[in-house]
Amino acid sequence: MKKKNNLKAWLYLLPAILFLGVFMIYPLIDVCIYSVEENYASIARTYTGIGLGNFRDVLSDRLFIQALKNTFILVAITVPVSTGLSLLIALCLSSIKVLKKAFQTIYFLPYVTNTLAVGLVFMILFDKTEYTKGLVNMLLRTDIDFIDGEYWMKMMVTCLYTVWIVMPFKILILTSALASVNQEYYKAAKVDGASSARIFRKITLPMISPTVFYLIITGFIGAFKAYSDEVALFGTNLNAAGMNTIVGYVYDMLYSDTGGRYGNAAAAALILFAIVFTITYINLKFSSNKVQYM
Amino acid sequence: MKVVLENLTKRFPSRNKKGEDVIAVNDFNFEIPDGQLIGLLGPSGCGKSTTLNLISGLEEPTSGKVWFGDEDVTRLPPEARGVGLVFQNYALYPHLTVEENIIFPLQNLKGDRKMTKEEMHRKALETAKLVQIDGLMERKPKELSGGQQQRVAIARALVKIPRVLLLDEPLSNLDARLRLQTREELRRIQRETGVTTIFVTHDQEEAMSISDLIIVMKDGKVHQIGKPQEVYDEPVNLFVAQFLGTPQINVFEGEIRNGKVRIGEEDVLDAEGREDRKVWVGIRPEGFIPDEQGPLTCRMDRVEVMGRDVSVVSTHEKMTGKCIRSIVSSENRFAPDQETVRFRLKPHKVFLFDRESEERV
Numbered sequence: 001m002k003k004k005n006n007l008k009a010w011l012y013l014l015p016a017i018l019f020l021g022v023f024m025i026y027p028l029i030d031v032c033i034y035s036v037e038e039n040y041a042s043i044a045r046t047y048t049g050i051g052l053g054n055f056r057d058v059l060s061d062r063l064f065i066q067a068l069k070n071t072f073i074l075v076a077i078t079v080p081v082s083t084g085l086s087l088l089i090a091l092c093l094s095s096i097k098v099l100k101k102a103f104q105t106i107y108f109l110p111y112v113t114n115t116l117a118v119g120l121v122f123m124i125l126f127d128k129t130e131y132t133k134g135l136v137n138m139l140l141r142t143d144i145d146f147i148d149g150e151y152w153m154k155m156m157v158t159c160l161y162t163v164w165i166v167m168p169f170k171i172l173i174l175t176s177a178l179a180s181v182n183q184e185y186y187k188a189a190k191v192d193g194a195s196s197a198r199i200f201r202k203i204t205l206p207m208i209s210p211t212v213f214y215l216i217i218t219g220f221i222g223a224f225k226a227y228s229d230e231v232a233l234f235g236t237n238l239n240a241a242g243m244n245t246i247v248g249y250v251y252d253m254l255y256s257d258t259g260g261r262y263g264n265a266a267a268a269a270l271i272l273f274a275i276v277f278t279i280t281y282i283n284l285k286f287s288s289n290k291v292q293y294m
Numbered sequence: 295m296k297v298v299l300e301n302l303t304k305r306f307p308s309r310n311k312k313g314e315d316v317i318a319v320n321d322f323n324f325e326i327p328d329g330q331l332i333g334l335l336g337p338s339g340c341g342k343s344t345t346l347n348l349i350s351g352l353e354e355p356t357s358g359k360v361w362f363g364d365e366d367v368t369r370l371p372p373e374a375r376g377v378g379l380v381f382q383n384y385a386l387y388p389h390l391t392v393e394e395n396i397i398f399p400l401q402n403l404k405g406d407r408k409m410t411k412e413e414m415h416r417k418a419l420e421t422a423k424l425v426q427i428d429g430l431m432e433r434k435p436k437e438l439s440g441g442q443q444q445r446v447a448i449a450r451a452l453v454k455i456p457r458v459l460l461l462d463e464p465l466s467n468l469d470a471r472l473r474l475q476t477r478e479e480l481r482r483i484q485r486e487t488g489v490t491t492i493f494v495t496h497d498q499e500e501a502m503s504i505s506d507l508i509i510v511m512k513d514g515k516v517h518q519i520g521k522p523q524e525v526y527d528e529p530v531n532l533f534v535a536q537f538l539g540t541p542q543i544n545v546f547e548g549e550i551r552n553g554k555v556r557i558g559e560e561d562v563l564d565a566e567g568r569e570d571r572k573v574w575v576g577i578r579p580e581g582f583i584p585d586e587q588g589p590l591t592c593r594m595d596r597v598e599v600m601g602r603d604v605s606v607v608s609t610h611e612k613m614t615g616k617c618i619r620s621i622v623s624s625e626n627r628f629a630p631d632q633e634t635v636r637f638r639l640k641p642h643k644v645f646l647f648d649r650e651s652e653e654r655v
Binding site: 184185187188189190193194198202203206292 | 379
């Protein structure tokens with residue numbers, strides 16, 4: 001009887017296992033293998049040896065270092081800024097009464113808007129062409145080239161773009177987290193004479209800490225995987241713009257003019273994995289005594 | 295601190311625009327003497343909790359005033375009133391320990407009332423000792439039983455020495471045995487601190503057993519204020535009479551005719567000097583005396599033995615409700631096949647209410 005049940009269980013699991021196996025586990029193993037095969041030639045399917053040569057290549061590549069730097073700057077700026085702003089907006093949204101639904105919808109719009117469409121909007125805002133200085137320049141009465149100019153200007157636009165794109169989801173999640181806090185705690189705190197700042201710090205924040213923590217972790221992971229936002233702003237040749245990211249670098253190694261370097265792509269992907277893994281681990285360690293699971 | 299409510303009214307706007315406003319509290323007037331334990335009693339939905347919120351400042355009245363002593367606090371926010379409030383579900387901050395919960399109100403004090411860490415700690419411990427939870431200071435609320443959580447909530451409300459302590463259905467989340475114990479405890483804590491305390495309950499027994507004064511309300515109106523025994527002995531109307539006392543008062547359709555109280559065809563009591571009219575006759579269960587020559591004849595249903603007393607369940611064609619319950623001494627003997635039972639009545643246990651207005655006659 002027990003054996004029969006076992007068989008049945010495996011049978012039920014089979015579709016999922018097949019899919020996961022073919023599309024997740026096999027590629028994962030394959031990536032690891034590629035990363036240690038030196039000078040792999042994709043057409044001849046040959047390699048010269050097993051070793052860490054690919055990692056050495058990648059880490060000494062100027063373009064990879066640039067991509068690494070860009071990605072870290074993006075993460076360091078956009079994750080705290082987007083989470084903080086979202087929290088602020090969610091707090092405001094949950095305290096207004098009139099037009100609450102309308103504002104919630106407006107704030108959620110970027111989430112359902114296509115990345116490239118948003119890119120187009122940003123172009124109108126920031127891009128300098130022969131015919132126009134771009135809306136922002138016109139408003140600020142400046143003449144800055146945001147898209148093809150200085151590094152930090154480009155980085156600023158990128159961060160702005162990323163923050164704007166990721167906020168709707170965070171606002172949505174935080175608004176519902178705030179709504180689920182029992183109102184009696186606020187009443188009790190009010191009777192106890194706590195100021196609004198203290199109520200926020202001592203009650204609201206601990207109560208929604210699991211949600212905030214979830215958003216920070218997923219925010220980090222998402223930001224480390226940045227690529228499409230940069231393409232929307234600067235086109236596919238990110239190296240020329242100096243705005244490449246790690247995922248962009250992996251893509252270049254595979255498909256661009258210099259592409260077909262599977263070993264290097266695999267090595268870069270694994271380095272990204274190691275970084276994300278470490279950051280998430282640190283996050284978990286750091287926050288385990290700060291996050292309150294009720 | 296004496297608490298005075300003056301013409302206090304609270305209306306809530308109706309949900310649909312054309313509907314009438316809901317009047318939760320309707321023209322309240324009463325004075326609560328300093329240092330007493332007050333039970334605010336009424337069926338659910340009668341505006342008890344709203345009244346409490348008006349006193350605490352969580353709600354603002356539509357009209358009327360709230361006085362603490364000689365100070366008009368009507369427009370003061372809750373934190374400036376110096377009230378302690380215990381919520382029905384305690385509302386303990388789940389992420390803070392018992393001690394942190396109790397200290398929380400102290401940390402909010404400003405100006406010259408500000409305390410050092412040691413003072414706060416000492417004060418918290420003192421209050422915790424008062425409610426006997428000083429051994430649990432490091433625990434989180436979810437590691438406590440319902441009764442212990444209740445005590446923490448009381449300690450948190452008491453720690454800054456409020457002018458008035460308010461409790462919203464404080465015992466309703468406790469099991470029956472704990473409820474009895476906690477209500478004695480509540481009484482003791484109130485005596486020891488001397489803080490004017492108002493608690494809301496729908497349980498008349500709870501209110502009667504520990505209150506100095508009870509306020510009976512229904513549909514946003516005060517029906518009667520008085521000492522528990524007085525209210526029980528002299529209810530002003532049919533609602534108060536029915537709401538207080540277990541088993542409930544027995545109510546008969548009756549009338550006053552020729553100076554006698556009549557139920558059906560029987561004159562059961564003298565009512566000299568009263569004009570003839572239709573009335574409700576309310577008889578407390580303990581107001582019946584079995585007597586073979588008694589004027590009130592009921593059909594016998596069953597006898598429930600309770601040891602010291604006997605509860606006689608019978609019926610009468612003029613009664614309202616399902617049956618008549620009378621509590622008599624167990625020295626009375628009843629034959630098993632007895633079909634009727636006759637009673638004499640104790641006059642001070644019989645109340646007459648006007649048939650229309652339901653006011654006491």
